[in-house]
Amino acid sequence: MASSNDPVGVTRCAWSLGVNDAYLRYHDTEWGVPVRDDGRHFEFLILESAQAGLSWRTILNKRDGYRRAFAGFDADRVARFNRRSVERLVVDPGIVRNRRKIEAAIGNARHYLAIQEEFGSFTDYVWRFVGGEPIVNRWRVQSEVPATSAESDLLSRDLKARGFKFVGPTIVYAHMQATGLVNDHLTDCFRHAECAHEPEDRST
Secondary structure, three states, rough: OOOOOOEEEEEEEHHOOOOHHHHHHHHHHHHOOOOOOOHHHHHHHHHHHHHHOHHHHHHOHHHHHHHHHHHHHOHHHHHHHOOHHHHOOOOOOOOOOOHHHHHHHHHHHHHHHHHHHHHHHHHHHHHHHHHOOOOOOOOOOHHHHOOOOOOHHHHHHHHHHOOOOOOHHHHHHHHHHOOOOOOOOOOOOOHHHHHHHHOHHHHH
């Protein structure tokens, strides 16, 4: 359940508590904020796909390493990575040194660019799966929050059909939560209402 045993005295989702300051900041400032910026979506595509089989804490702690290793999350540059790039990355301690995930990230960058070409932006493509507006859930306890949804199943299938890897329904639902396509903050978490009213992330 949510808890209020923090210095500020506000209630947060239980999963954000007791890890580290970076984890708490992520919950308080990013998770659930609607993202309409392609660059941010690409960043989370790389990070969420890297998470498969691991904890989000592990990936969040390596976020700066991923930003450095993957050209500042510049999809055009990542799409041009080659075999030499892969060999460099599999020995990079700043990221998860999994060859399949590294190769998938490069391939996903190319498919991501194809979506941009087809739809004008990845943002326009991905928001179609929730009707253009965030799905605002009203969960009261953490056990109610699902790992997948009908929307994540559809998006996962479409991404896979386009050649993306490491985009199963659970990973895709995590992406939807992170980028605010879905608001899964618990109703008593102070971020539930804030994410519904604060400006959307349209950073470039």
